[in-house]
Amino acid sequence: MHEHSLVRSLLTQVQQIALLNGSNEVTDIEVEVGPLSGIESSLVESAFTTLRMGTCAETSKLTVRHVPLIVACQDCGTETELECFRFRCSECQSGSVKVIQGEIFRLLTVTLAESKPSEPTMADAVTSATTEEKRSGS
Ligand SMILES: [Zn+2]
Numbered sequence: 142m143h144e145h146s147l148v149r150s151l152l153t154q155v156q157q158i159a160l161l162n163g164s165n166e167v168t169d170i171e172v173e174v175g176p177l178s179g180i181e182s183s184l185v186e187s188a189f190t191t192l193r194m195g196t197c198a199e200t201s202k203l204t205v206r207h208v209p210l211i212v213a214c215q216d217c218g219t220e221t222e223l224e225c226f227r228f229r230c231s232e233c234q235s236g237s238v239k240v241i242q243g244e245i246f247r248l249l250t251v252t253l254a255e256s257k258p259s260e261p262t263m264a265d266a267v268t269s270a271t272t273e274e275k276r277s278g279s
Contacts, residue, residue, distance in 0.1 A: 147246055159251070175207075176208075208243065
């Protein structure tokens with residue numbers, strides 16, 4: 142399933158962000174989905190519920206934001222927000238338009254839990270796990 146791999150890489154990204162900020166708990170994640178991305182937000186949500194287990198995002202809340210489809214007219218330059226997939230300029234009615242927004246799936250924001258006093262044991266465990274993974278991989 143397409144959404145599964147997207148959510149998996151999303152969680153990898155989120156975990157890296159949390160790690161870089163010295164946090165081990167994510168409270169909120171916000172993603173943007175464009176109408177042309179072909180992504181079902183309900184599938185993203187169900188994949189997220191399954192895949193977040195065991196990650197720092199296990200108790201976090203996922204918000205899927207739908208961004209509008211925007212095209213730019215190749216003739217007059219006007220940007221039009223399309224509502225019904227009618228690929229036409231709102232200004233000059235030209236059919237020569239280029240999609241400038243709508244094909245995306247990306248991470249928008251990550252909210253980390255209030256950072257607790259540093260836990261060196263936790264950080265050490267993560268570091269050694271990463272090293273071991275690299276060693277077995279090569
Ligand atoms: Zn135009």
